Amino acid sequence: MNIFTKQLKLEDLSDIQYEVHTGTSRVVNYLEIMILKFIGDYGYGSAGNSDATYMSAIGKAVLEAWEPGGLIIDLSDLSYEWGDRIESIFFVGEEKYLDTPFPVALIVGRRSEEAIRTLIVGLESNKTIEEIGWVFKDLNSAWEYIESKLNEYEIK
Secondary structure (H helix, E strand, C coil): CCCCCCCCCHHHHCCCEEEEEEEECCCCCCCEEEEEEEEEECCCHHHHHHHHHHHHHHHHHHHHHHCCCEEEEEEEEEECCCCHHHHHHHHCCCCCCCCCCCCEEEEECCCCHHHHHHHHHCCCCCCCHHHHCCEECCHHHHHHHHHHHHHHHHHC
């Protein structure tokens, strides 16, 4: 009997690159905050489905590997125009941290800000990125949000 297989790699799904960085929380000193940065061009509409699958798989893998207390998803160097499957990355920690509050913040850049805004609040909304509450334009603001949430969870 002949068995035919083909080798598969997650990287075959997408040309998007990623970086992972961690830093220690100043509020809860035994917890690390992870920054997961995606770099590149997200496919337009359904052409981005494999990008979303890749990004979600990477997100789950890095959370499993390093188990941070909070996550900042950095899209500041990602070009994104349209495609709602990118939302899967926003909720990447839900399965792993079912019973534990797990704060997530999102950073957008000039090539993703408007598309992410309309994805979250709708095309007709006038709500700004700042009004969403967990989406930011810079790392410092996202980090402070995660720290405030960690502090809130620690007090409870």
